[in-house]
Amino acid sequence: xxxxxxxxxxxxxxxxxxxxxxxEQHMGHxxxxxxxxxxxxxxxxxxxxxxxxLSINESVPSRFSPECPNSSLLNLHLHALxxxxxxxxxxxxxxxxxxxxxxxxPGTRLTVL
Amino acid sequence: xxxxxxxxxxxxxxxEAPVELRCNYSSSVSVYLFWYVQYPNQGLQLLLxxxxxxxxxxxxxxxxxxxxxxQTSFHLRKPSVHIxxxxxxxxxxxxxxxxxxxxxxxxxxxxxxx
Numbered sequence: 001x002x003x004x005x006x007x008x009x010x011x012x013x014x015x016x017x018x019x020x021x022x023x024e025q026h027m028g029h030x031x032x033x034x035x036x037x038x039x040x041x042x043x044x045x046x047x048x049x050x051x052x053x054l055s056i057n058e059s060v061p062s063r064f065s066p067e068c069p070n071s072s073l074l075n076l077h078l079h080a081l082x083x084x085x086x087x088x089x090x091x092x093x094x095x096x097x098x099x100x101x102x103x104x105x106p107g108t109r110l111t112v113l
Numbered sequence: 114x115x116x117x118x119x120x121x122x123x124x125x126x127x128x129e130a131p132v133e134l135r136c137n138y139s140s141s142v143s144v145y146l147f148w149y150v151q152y153p154n155q156g157l158q159l160l161l162x163x164x165x166x167x168x169x170x171x172x173x174x175x176x177x178x179x180x181x182x183x184q185t186s187f188h189l190r191k192p193s194v195h196i197x198x199x200x201x202x203x204x205x206x207x208x209x210x211x212x213x214x215x216x217x218x219x220x221x222x223x224x225x226x227x
Contacts, residue, residue, distance in 0.1 A: 004156075031213075042203055042217035043157070056214065090156055100145055100213040101164075104156040 003027075004105035006091050012111045015081060021108045023074040023091030029103075030096030032074040034066060037088045037107070049074060050096065081112045115140040115206050119218035127226050128196055134189040134221045136178075136204030146187040147205040147215065148178055157203065163187060164209075174198070199225045 004025045013019050023032065031050045035043035048056035049068040057066075063085075065077040074091055091105040116139045126132045138144060145164050149157040161172025168180040178189045187204060201222050205215040 006156075040201070040220070040222070042220055045214060048214065088154075092157075094213070097213045098210065100207050100215070101147070101159065101162055102215065103159065104149070106156040107154075109154065 004091055004093055004103055006089075006105035006108050008108060009106065010109045010111075012113065013078065013081065014113050015083075017081075018077070018079045020078065021076040021089055021091075021110075023076075023093075023105055024072055025093040025103070026072055027093065027103070028071075028095070029093035030071060031094045032068065033092040033094075033102065034074070034076050035090040035092065036085075037090055043090055047076075078110075081110075083112050086110055086112045115144060115208055115216050117204050117206050117216050117218040119204055119221050121221050122219065123222045123224065125224045125226060126194055129193050131192050132190065132194050132198075132223065134202050134204075134223065136187045136189065136218060138185050138187065138204075138206045140185075140206065140208060143209040145207045145209050145215075146178075146180060147207075148172065148176070148187070148189050149203045149205065150174075151201045151203065151220075153200075160189070160202075194223070194225050196225050196227060198223060 007022045034046040037043045046060045047066040052068050067075040088107045090107045092102040094102045118137045147162045148160040161170045163180045171177045201220045203220050204218040207215040
């Protein structure tokens with residue numbers, strides 16, 4: 001089973017709202033990632049958790065706040081977003097170094113009004 | 114640091130024709146190589162990967178790729194495409210023994226015409 005699940009599938013929010021994206025995997029993977037993807041572009045790395053610790057933050061604005069409650073779950077908390085933050089948000093997981101193959105979830109389509 | 118070049122932003126092809134999507138990488142050390150496919154409004158799905166061993170790698174949906182170290186390439190091929198292969202294809206590279214975070218190419222849009 002190589003499934004990563006993400007909820008919700010679609011999210012529309014205003015600039016003053018607070019919302020959260022959720023990602024889950026049950027493959028025993030120890031690395032989890034958040035990516036942002038704009039149309040017709042490759043995914044852009046936002047955050048990496050390795051063994052439940054934040055290991056990479058790619059200078060993402062503080063209005064995005066990641067959380068890894070346990071080894072299977074990854075959240076992305078959203079607050080005071082801008083319209084340019086509208087994008088597809090992808091979660092991925094991998095077994096953990098040196099096993100690096102990433103498996104992606106279906107994504108959450110976020111629209112900020 | 115590694116980099117990936119997908120020279121073709123769009124590849125149009127007729128159904129049942131063969132196709133090759135090109136990927137070249139730059140790295141001073143050994144690499145792992147991946148091809149992902151993304152259908153509209155979906156996530157990325159792993160097509161195939163090269164980690165070590167045989168340079169000809171077979172993946173899902175009839176795709177294959179060949180790792181060519183001397184030409185630093187990892188081109189994706191399919192002998193006969195279907196309408197359902199219409200999608201965005203991303204090549205990715207990560208360093209073996211180093212940072213495991215992959216670098217993605219800009220993507221190639223494969224458009225299969227009937």
